Amino acid sequence: LLNMAGVGRGALFSPRRAPLGSAPAASSVWVPTVVVANNAPLVDQETDDFMRNLKTLWSQCKKCQALFNMLQTQFSRVDQPFEKALVMVRQSPDYNPSKQMSLALTVMEQFSLWTKNFGPNVFESLNPKLKHEAFQVASRQRNWNLSVLIVDVYQLVEDKELLLPHINNMLKLHMYKESCEWVLLLNLQDRFGIMEFLLPLLLLDKWNVVDSFLKKCPKHNLKLIKFLDDMIGRGNTGQEMASIATELNVPDVKHSAFTKFSQYKTLVKMVKKLRAIHNVSDDETPNCAIRHGISSINFLVYRRYSEASISKEAFREMVLDNNKNRNSEVIQHLISKLCDLGDPKE
Structure with missing residues (x-):
């Protein structure tokens, strides 16, 4: 085992540890091997x-x-390092539990350094085949740092x-949060509107993800602001959202x-919260302004005629x-309220 790592026994048990990210310098130029599709198992005996x-x-x-030495040596000696790195990540015992400090993440960190060295x-x-496989490996676990690293390396x-197609499959499985996060990570937001995952996330009360x-x-x-404002203008908002669901x-x-x-x-x-994200003008939400005005009128009428506090x-x-x-x-609503209260002169 120590020979495979390329170090002596003293290095393994030394109390000093190399900083994360250190890697041995490359002594030769690595020549990529073209990956040829075959029916060989992904995990061979050597791996x-x-x-x-x-x-x-x-x-x-x-x-x-x-x-680190053991991983760097292995990446340099195998014929298909990009494929083998994914296999190593999947075969790591902490791949699915997705711990923050994991062997799976360490493998990909070292592979990232290896690619930069060469x-x-x-x-x-x-x-394309490798990229599809990389996405599958990244998306089937929950360590976001590992996902980000795989997206970068591959x-x-x-x-x-x-x-x-992978994002669309997630949506079919109602994985709205994951779809939303992956759309951002892959810079695919222009390919989606507000209906695919933003409205479902609002219905499921996942405000932080939407935000x-x-x-x-x-x-x-x-778009979402205008959609909600138009819905306010049409009325029956609860029923409309139920229909959308x-x-x-x-x-x-x-x-x-x-x-x-x-x-x-x-x-x-x-x-209002949505408008505040990018300082959207009130002019973009006329129906919201009307509802806010009517609500304020109701409050003022209550204070004047019920509480007599102003x-x-x-x-x-x-x-x-x-x-x-x-x-x-808003003016018509005020007139109607005053007439109902027996004060049409006001």
Whole structure:
């Protein structure tokens, strides 16, 4: 095992550890081998033996120079390093548990360093088959650092269109959060609107995921704002969102979600939060402004005529200040309220 790592016994048990990311200098130029599709198993006996030794070393010293040397040597000696690196990640015992400090992540960190040591020609062996496989390895675990690293090492963004079917499959499986995150990571946001995962995420009360996405996608932010504002203008918002949930086949939507969307006050607050992300003007949400104006009128009327907590002069001043745009619908609502209260002169 120590011979495979290329170090003496003293290096393995030395209390000093090399810093993460250190790697031996390359002594020769690596020439990529063209990957030829065949029916050979992904995990051959040699790789299986290597992984057994690697796991043993990991259990003894985790991120140590001996383990780094062992990985760097293996990457240099195999014919298909990009494929073998993915196999090593999958075969790591902590691949599925997705721990932050894991052998799976360490393998990919060292492979990333190895590719940089050998220069750009090393990437000539990358092909669509490998990129599909890399996406599968990255997306079937939950260590986001590992996912980001695989996307970088295997240059997935450069061929992001190849991976659209994978995103669509996620959506079919109702993996809205994962789809949202991967669309951002692969820079595929222009290929999606607000219906595929943003509205389902709102229905499922995943505001943080939506917020993170919209902060990086101002166009989607504006589209969602306008959609919600138009829905406010049409009325029956709760019923409309229920229809959308049915149409999009969004599972496990709680009844409270439809109740929330049926409340104009809650919707107006949501639109305000969305507007604040990219400082969207009030002019983009006329229906929201009307609902806010009507709500404010109701509050002022209550204070003036039910609580008697504000004077006539203060009431008039606040009403004028609330409806600076002189919106006809808000004015009509005020007139109707005053007539109902028996004060048509006011």
